[in-house]
Structure formats: structure tokens, C-alpha cells
Amino acid sequence: MAVEEITSDTSNMLSEWPPGPLDLYRKKASFDWKKMRMLIEGEDVTAFKAKVWRTLEREPLFFHNSWEELTRSEERRLTFARMKRLLEIKFVNEEDYLTNPYLIPAFVQTIGAYNWSLIVKRVLSQEYFVTNAMTNTSDSENLVDDIKNFRAFGCISITEMAHGSNTKDLKTTATFDAKTQEFVLNTPSLEATKVWSGVLGQTATHAVVFAQLYTPDNKCHGLHSFMVKVRDPKTQKPFAGITIGDMGPKIGLNGLDNGFMHFNNYRIPKGSLMNSHADITSDGKYVPRVTASEKTGATLGILSAGRVFITHMSITNLQMAIVIAVRYSATRRQFGPSTEEWPIIEYQTQQWRLFPYVAASYVLNNFFFSLYQDYVDFFVTSFNPVYGNKGEMGAEIHSLSSCAKAVCGWMARDAIQESREACGGHGYLKAARLGELRNDHDANNTYEGDNNVLLQQTSNYLMKLFKEKIDNQKTVNSPFSSVNYIDDYENILKTKFDGDVHNLNSLIKAYRFIVCWLLKQSDTKMNVLLKKYNGDIFRARNECQAYYLRSLAIAFFECNVIERFHTFCSEQSIPENMRTVLNKMGLLFALWTIEKHLLILYESNYIAVEVSNNMTTSVRETILSLCSQLKDEAVALVDVLSPPDFILNSCIAHSDGRIYEHIFDALSHNKGAFQQPDWFTEFTEKKPQILTSDSQLKAKL
Numbered sequence: 001m002a003v004e005e006i007t008s009d010t011s012n013m014l015s016e017w018p019p020g021p022l023d024l025y026r027k028k029a030s031f032d033w034k035k036m037r038m039l040i041e042g043e044d045v046t047a048f049k050a051k052v053w054r055t056l057e058r059e060p061l062f063f064h065n066s067w068e069e070l071t072r073s074e075e076r077r078l079t080f081a082r083m084k085r086l087l088e089i090k091f092v093n094e095e096d097y098l099t100n101p102y103l104i105p106a107f108v109q110t111i112g113a114y115n116w117s118l119i120v121k122r123v124l125s126q127e128y129f130v131t132n133a134m135t136n137t138s139d140s141e142n143l144v145d146d147i148k149n150f151r152a153f154g155c156i157s158i159t160e161m162a163h164g165s166n167t168k169d170l171k172t173t174a175t176f177d178a179k180t181q182e183f184v185l186n187t188p189s190l191e192a193t194k195v196w197s198g199v200l201g202q203t204a205t206h207a208v209v210f211a212q213l214y215t216p217d218n219k220c221h222g223l224h225s226f227m228v229k230v231r232d233p234k235t236q237k238p239f240a241g242i243t244i245g246d247m248g249p250k251i252g253l254n255g256l257d258n259g260f261m262h263f264n265n266y267r268i269p270k271g272s273l274m275n276s277h278a279d280i281t282s283d284g285k286y287v288p289r290v291t292a293s294e295k296t297g298a299t300l301g302i303l304s305a306g307r308v309f310i311t312h313m314s315i316t317n318l319q320m321a322i323v324i325a326v327r328y329s330a331t332r333r334q335f336g337p338s339t340e341e342w343p344i345i346e347y348q349t350q351q352w353r354l355f356p357y358v359a360a361s362y363v364l365n366n367f368f369f370s371l372y373q374d375y376v377d378f379f380v381t382s383f384n385p386v387y388g389n390k391g392e393m394g395a396e397i398h399s400l401s402s403c404a405k406a407v408c409g410w411m412a413r414d415a416i417q418e419s420r421e422a423c424g425g426h427g428y429l430k431a432a433r434l435g436e437l438r439n440d441h442d443a444n445n446t447y448e449g450d451n452n453v454l455l456q457q458t459s460n461y462l463m464k465l466f467k468e469k470i471d472n473q474k475t476v477n478s479p480f481s482s483v484n485y486i487d488d489y490e491n492i493l494k495t496k497f498d499g500d501v502h503n504l505n506s507l508i509k510a511y512r513f514i515v516c517w518l519l520k521q522s523d524t525k526m527n528v529l530l531k532k533y534n535g536d537i538f539r540a541r542n543e544c545q546a547y548y549l550r551s552l553a554i555a556f557f558e559c560n561v562i563e564r565f566h567t568f569c570s571e572q573s574i575p576e577n578m579r580t581v582l583n584k585m586g587l588l589f590a591l592w593t594i595e596k597h598l599l600i601l602y603e604s605n606y607i608a609v610e611v612s613n614n615m616t617t618s619v620r621e622t623i624l625s626l627c628s629q630l631k632d633e634a635v636a637l638v639d640v641l642s643p644p645d646f647i648l649n650s651c652i653a654h655s656d657g658r659i660y661e662h663i664f665d666a667l668s669h670n671k672g673a674f675q676q677p678d679w680f681t682e683f684t685e686k687k688p689q690i691l692t693s694d695s696q697l698k699a700k701l
């Protein structure tokens with residue numbers, strides 16, 4: 001998050017919201033929504049997003065409405081055509097990205113908010129793929145040129161039918177043939193079929209294929225990636241030796257063509273080996289280029305990009321869902337103490353269900369900007385041959401992005417579902433957009449690493465540091481400082497809660513205690529399990545997940561998120577009225593998340609006996625009080641996060657608040673709303689022949 005001076009020029013580029021029923025709450029807000037928007041995302045990003053959205057709205061190809069129903073084939077065709085148009089318009093060039101790297105996630109968010117299939121297809125086949133090609137292949141220049149000029153499309157093929165999370169055990173083979181200076185790709189079994197590769201189903205001409213590298217002496221050197229030409233760009237047909245198919249209908253993201261693939265003695269040139277970590281000589285000798293530990297740290301860091309971006313995608317979905325739910329709640333009325341019905345946002349349960357997610361939208365947004373800055377710093381360092389800290393930086397980014405992707409993905413999933421229910425029956429309309437958000441978001445919890453498996457990456461990292469501290473007195477210290485407090489774990493574990501539930505600092509101390517306590521408890525349990533299983537770390541770790549290592553990774557993430565938000569709120573330049581609201585959201589988020597760990601705080605005696613009786617009550621009463629205080633700010637808070645109506649595309653959440661007019665519009669425009677079905681004679685003419693006796697039934701059988 002950048003705190004920048006807000007100019008009237010930038011403020012003017014954001015249109016005022018149209019007048020309507022939402023004005024009731026908009027007028028009650030204590031801050032200016034435009035200034036808050038620029039505070040949380042910076043002027044450049046705000047201006048850029050506004051420009052992209054205005055352009056899309058004017059483009060006929062991007063016309064859509066909330067009641068639209070497309071077949072899979074229509075969706076694919078449109079996604080492809082829109083992707084082409086995006087390339088023609090070219091909102092930013094590489095220099096812009098270098099000047100302001102925040103424009104990269106801004107671009108993904110801006111297009112993703114319009115349609116996730118479109119941006120996922122675009123990024124997978126272009127940016128993500130080009131980054132891979134540029135850093136790794138010998139003939140990368142031509143390929144990058146082809147990709148940029150729409151002569152080639154890339155995809156990444158890792159997952160196989162029988163192996164996803166456990167990539168080490170992938171079965172596809174790439175065997176070097178010294179006679180022809182080629183690798184021979186094979187799919188040794190049905191289970192080794194490559195599956196799920198995005199863009200492969202109907203479009204990709206190239207794939208980064210992960211396979212086990214074999215040298216001519218039949219020795220396996222483990223998993224390596226290869227740049228493979230899979231389809232003829234002139235005919236779009238797979239080359240001989242490759243079978244490609246489309247994965248078919250999915251729960252969501254149906255504009256994206258996921259595919260499956262088989263290799264049968266398919267030959268690729270030696271130069272196809274993506275050789276930044278290892279190479280092969282012409283006589284077939286395997287030559288590693290970096291040591292195993294260098295490879296691990298740097299590779300882990302680079303591979304974090306996907307998770308960093310998915311974290312942002314999840315936060316974007318969370319934000320869109322909460323915009324819809326809050327706007328609807330501020331206009332929908334039910335019951336009331338007198339003749340006038342209350343807007344449902346006035347109800348305590350509605351506030352309690354939704355406002356923690358409003359707070360999460362801000363707190364996580366800040367986390368993303370801050371993590372992204374760390375990633376950019378790491379990325380720049382990783383291309384600097386002199387600076388030697390890459391491994392540690394990469395490992396920390398890997399740990400942070402793993403838990404961030406998991407927890408943000410789940411929070412967004414829950415926010416979307418809560419928002420759907422908070423909007424009652426109308427929330428269930430396709431035209432409300434919540435169903436599409438739910439279905440498209442769902443995959444974020446699985447691809448680029450299943451969430452539960454990712455949390456293990458974070459807990460492994462933390463446990464390793466903790467072990468080194470205990471066994472070798474090694475200082476716990478990391479390049480981005482996320483773990484430094486663990487170094488003081490012995491003192492932290494002697495502390496008690498100071499009882500101040502209104503102070504974010506006190507809650508950060510409590511969180512640090514939870515992390516240290518879970519580390520200690522997990523370490524104790526691991527030692528017992530290691531003894532039980534004769535030092536078998538795999539089994540020991542497996543039995544130490546639920547309530548221990550998994551909770552550790554989640555608490556570590558939440559602690560880091562709150563620390564970063566606290567730092568942000570302490571910035572001098574934030575105007576006081578905005579700081580007050582931001583502090584309330586930080587506190588609400590912290591209390592809402594820490595409530596789930598109260599048992600730990602009791603069990604560990606962190607909450608002293610004298611205060612233990614009312615601690616739970618204090619936490620809960622403060623949550624309710626904060627929800628109530630944020631009620632009059634909520635509409636303005638979601639206005640800050642909201643894209644224009646054309647992008648949000650929800651008939652229950654237009655910025656003018658005229659929900660019933662827009663819902664009726666959606667009802668009356670849906671396909672066949674007023675049409676008699678062409679099967680109506682099934683009722684009017686063809687009556688059911690009801691079988692009345694046993695003999696008639698038997699005769700039928």
C-alpha cells in the first residue's frame with residue numbers, strides 16, 4: 001500500500017456514484033471514499049484501473065450483462081476473441097511494468113474482476129509462459145517473439161492423472177538419445193497422462209513439460225522441465241506422437257481450456273531442456289549447474305510468483321463478494337420495530353457475518369501489497385550475481401506465499417458463501433454474480449498447490465528455524481523479518497495477556513505467543529512421534545498436522561498480516577479520520593481471527609486466571625461493538641473497493657442501489673422468461689398412464 005499525496009486530478013478520474021437508496025448510508029461515512037481508494041492502492045494504480053475499465057466498457061466485444069447464458073463453446077470463443085483484443089489494445093508495455101511493478105497485479109485484478117477465465121488464459125499462455133521461456137531455453141528469443149505476436153501459445157504441464165501434489169513422483173519420462181541429440185518423451189501408463197494443463201485443451205502450441213530426465217545409461221536424474229512443441233500452429237493439430245484432449249466441462253472457469261496429453265516416443269531437440277539448473281553434454285553426461293541447496297532456495301522463491309498472484313486473485317474475489325453483500329444489505333429491507341422496515345444491514349447478525357470480511361478486504365489487501373514488494377525485492381536480487389542472500393529470501397517468500405495463498409483462498413471462499421446467503425434468494429440468481437465468483441474462485445484453493453499441502457511448506461520452514469534455534473542456538477532471523485520474534489520465544493512464552501482487547505499491539509503480542517506456543521507444542525509432539533516411528537520424519541509429520549503444524553502455519557500468517565497492517569496504520573501521512581476507520585478494521589480482523597485461537601490462550605495460561613472469566617466476553621463484545629461502529633461506514637468502505645457496475649455485473653449490487661429495478665431487468669431479459677416451453681404438450685396432451693393394479697405393473701415389467 002502506498003501513502004501518496006492525493007491530487008484533485010486523480011480524484012476527478014473516479015466518477016461519483018449515481019444517486020439512489022445507498023445515499024442514506026453514503027452520507028453517514030466519516031471519510032471520502034475516493035481519498036481512501038487512493039490511499040490504499042496509490043494514484044498510479046487507481047488511474048490505471050480506471051483507464052482499463054473505461055476502455056473495456058466502450059469495447060463492443062466486451063459487452064456483457066448479468067443474465068447472460070453461454071454454452072462452453074461460446075464462452076471459449078469469446079474468451080479467445082477478447083484475449084486477442086487485449087493484446088491489440090496493449091494497456092501497458094514492459095517499461096511501464098519496470099517503472100511501476102504494481103501495475104502487473106493491477107492488470108491481472110482489473111481484467112480478472114471482469115472475467116477470470118480471460119485473465120487466467122492470458123497470463124498462463126503469455127506472461128507466465130514467456131517468463132519461463134526467457135529464463136530457461138536456448139532458443140527463447142524466437143519463441144518469446146512468437147508468443148508476443150500471437151504465433152504461439154504456451155501452457156504448463158506438470159500434473160498427471162495419478163500425481164498432483166507429489167510432483168517428485170511424476171512418471172512422464174524424457175530420455176536422452178546421444179545419437180540424434182534428442183530427448184524422447186513418453187507417457188509410460190494411463191496414470192501418467194498429463195492432466196489439467198490450462199490452455200492445452202484447445203489452444204496451446206507449446207508446453208513446458210515436467211518429466212523425469214534419463215541419461216543413456218538409464219540413470220534417472222529427477223524432475224526437469226522441457227519446452228515442447230505440441231501443436232502445429234498452422235493447423236492447430238497435435239504433432240504425431242502426441243495425443244491431446246480437452247478436460248470438458250468444469251465447475252467454473254469454463255472459458256479456459258484445460259487439457260490432457262499423452263506422449264508416444266515423441267522426440268524433441270536437446271536444446272528443449274530448460275537448463276538454468278542443469279544441462280546435458282552431447283555424449284549424454286548430466287551436469288548440474290547449481291548446488292542442490294542453491295537450487296532449492298532460488299527455485300522456491302521464483303515459483304512463488306503464481307501463489308503471490310493467486311493470493312491477490314482471492315482477495316479480489318473476497319472484495320467483490322463483500323461489495324455485493326453490503327450494498328444489497330443496505331438497500332434490502334425486512335421487518336422493523338414500527339411500520340417502517342429496517343435495511344437488513346441494521347441487524348446484528350448481518351453485520352457480524354459480513355463486516356469481518358469488509359475488514360479482511362482491507363487488511364489482506366495491505367498484506368498483498370507488502371508481500372508483493374518483498375517479492376519484487378527478491379526478484380531483483382535473484383538476477384544480481386553478487387548479492388548472495390537469494391536462497392534465504394526465496395525460502396521466506398516461499399513460506400509466506402504458501403500460507404498466504406491457502407488462508408486468503410479459504411477466506412475468500414467463506415466470504416463468497418456468506419455473502420451469497422446474506423443476500424437471501426436473490427443472491428442465488430446467476431445474475432447476482434455470486435455463483436460465478438464462487439465457482440471460478442474455487443480452483444484457487446487447489447491449483448498451484450492444494451491449500452493443506454501448502455500449509456505444510458510454511459510449517460516445515462518454521463519448524464526448521466525453530467529446531468536450529470533449540471539445537472544449535474542459531475539466531476532466528478530472516479531477510480523480510482517475518483520470523484524474527486521467534487528468536488525471543490522463551491521470553492514470549494513467559495508473558496501473559498495484558499487484557500487490552502482494544503489495542504492492536506496487545507493482539508500482536510498474543511499472536512506471537514500463539515505462534516511460539518504452537519512451535520513448542522509441535523516440536524514436543526514431533527519428538528514423541530519420531531521416537532514412536534524410529535526417526536521416520538514422514539510419519540511423524542503426518543500425525544502432527546491437525547491442531548499443531550496446520551494451526552501453526554495459519555496463526556503465523558494471521559500474525560504477519562496484522563503486523564503489516566499495524567505498521568501501515570502507523571504511517572504519519574494518513575489523515576486522522578481515515579486512520580480511525582482503518583484502526584477499527586484492523587482490530588476487528590484481529591479479534592475475529594484470534595477468537596478461533598482462544599482455546600490455546602486458555603490452555604497455555606496466557607490468559608491469567610483473574611481475567612480469564614471475562615476474556616471471551618470482552619473479545620466478543622468488542623467484535624460486536626466494532627461491527628456496530630462500522631455500520632455507517634460500510635457502504636463507503638465497499639465503494640472504495642468496488643469496480644464500476646459494468647465490471648461488478650451484479651443485478652443486486654448496482655451502485656445506484658435500485659436493486660428491484662435491476663433484478664426485474666434480469667428476470668425479464670433471461671432467455672425464455674416469457675416463452676412457452678416447446679415441450680408444453682407433455683402436459684396439455686400427453687397425460688401420464690398411471691398403472692393402477694399389480695397385474696398392469698407386472699405386464700409392463
Ligand SMILES: Cc1cc2nc3c(=O)[nH]c(=O)nc-3n(C[C@H](O)[C@H](O)[C@H](O)COP(=O)(O)OP(=O)(O)OC[C@H]3O[C@@H](n4cnc5c(N)ncnc54)[C@H](O)[C@@H]3O)c2cc1C
Pocket residue numbers: 156157158159162163164165166195196197198253258443446447448449450451452453
Ligand atoms: C482449474 C485448474 C487448473 C489447473 N491448471 C493446471 C496447469 O495449468 N498445469 C498443471 O500442471 N496443473 C494444473 N492444475 C492441477 C493442479 O495443480 C493440481 O490439481 C493440484 O496441484 C493438486 O493436485 P491433485 O489434484 O493431484 O491433488 P492431490 O495431491 O491428489 O490432493 C488431494 C487431496 O489430498 C490431500 N493431500 C495430498 N497430499 C497430502 C499430504 N501429504 N498431507 C495431507 N494431505 C494431503 C490434499 O490436501 C487434497 O485435499 C489445475 C487444476 C485446476 C482445478
